[in-house]
Amino acid sequence: MSSIAIPPKNTRSRNLCFTESQLPGCFSVQFPAFEDDRGLFVKTVQRSAFERQGLRGDFVETFHTVSNDRVLRGMHFQVPPVDHAKLVYCVSGAVWDVALDLRVGSPTFGEHAVYELSVQANNAVYLPSGIAHGFVVLNGPADVMYHVTSEHDPVHDQGVLWSSFGAPWPGDDLIISARDRALIPFAEFESPFRFEARQ
Numbered sequence: 001m002s003s004i005a006i007p008p009k010n011t012r013s014r015n016l017c018f019t020e021s022q023l024p025g026c027f028s029v030q031f032p033a034f035e036d037d038r039g040l041f042v043k044t045v046q047r048s049a050f051e052r053q054g055l056r057g058d059f060v061e062t063f064h065t066v067s068n069d070r071v072l073r074g075m076h077f078q079v080p081p082v083d084h085a086k087l088v089y090c091v092s093g094a095v096w097d098v099a100l101d102l103r104v105g106s107p108t109f110g111e112h113a114v115y116e117l118s119v120q121a122n123n124a125v126y127l128p129s130g131i132a133h134g135f136v137v138l139n140g141p142a143d144v145m146y147h148v149t150s151e152h153d154p155v156h157d158q159g160v161l162w163s164s165f166g167a168p169w170p171g172d173d174l175i176i177s178a179r180d181r182a183l184i185p186f187a188e189f190e191s192p193f194r195f196e197a198r199q
C-alpha cells in the first residue's frame, strides 16, 4: 500500500515526477504545480515526459466522473485488442484509488496497490494495460479525470468484483452501480493479460 506526501507548492520540480509502486509498471505521478496571486497552474500530461520514463504518453481519449461521498467505482479495464494504459487524477475532492494486477506471470499477479489521490496533492496514478482500476471517494464530490491510450469499446470494457481480491476498502454503506455489483470475482476471471518485464 502506498500513499503520497503532499509537497509544498512552488518548491517541487518543474517536471512531472514518476515513482514506481510495488506493482511493476504502475507509477505514482507528481504534477508540477505553481501557485500565485491568481491561483494555481498544474501540468498533468506531457507526452515526452511519459516516454522518457518508458511509459505510454499517447493518450487518445479523456473523460471525467463526478462522485459523491461513499461512491465506489470499479474494478475496470479494457481487454485486448483494445486494452489501454490509464492516467487518473482528481480535480476536486479525494479518492482512495486501487490497482489490481491481472497480468499472468507478473511477480505481483493478484496483488493490489492503493494510492491516495487528491486535488490538494496534485498527484496521479499511471496504470499500464493489465491492471484493473477502481476507487472509493474519501472526500466528495470527487471529480476524477482519466486519460487513456485507446478509445472506449463497450464490448471489451470489463471488470472484476471490487470485494473479491482482499482490498480493505474504507467506509460503510458504499454506493455501487448495479453493473459493478454484478461483476465476476477475481478468482473466476480468466485473464488475457500477460506480464512483460520492462527493459
Ligand SMILES: Cc1cn([C@H]2C[C@H](O)[C@@H](COP(=O)(O)OP(=O)(O)O[C@H]3O[C@@H](C)C(=O)[C@@H](O)[C@H]3O)O2)c(=O)[nH]c1=O
Pocket (backbone or CB within 6 Å): 063, 065, 073, 074, 075, 076, 077, 133, 134, 135, 146, 152, 177, 179
Ligand atoms: C468508461 C466509459 C463509459 N461510457 C458510458 C457507458 C455507460 O453508459 C456510462 C457510465 O459508464 P460506467 O458505469 O462504466 O462508468 P464508470 O463506472 O465511472 O467507469 C469508469 O470507472 C473507473 C473505475 C475507471 O477506471 C474508468 O476507466 C471507467 O471504467 O458511460 C462511455 O461512453 N465511454 C467510456 O469511456
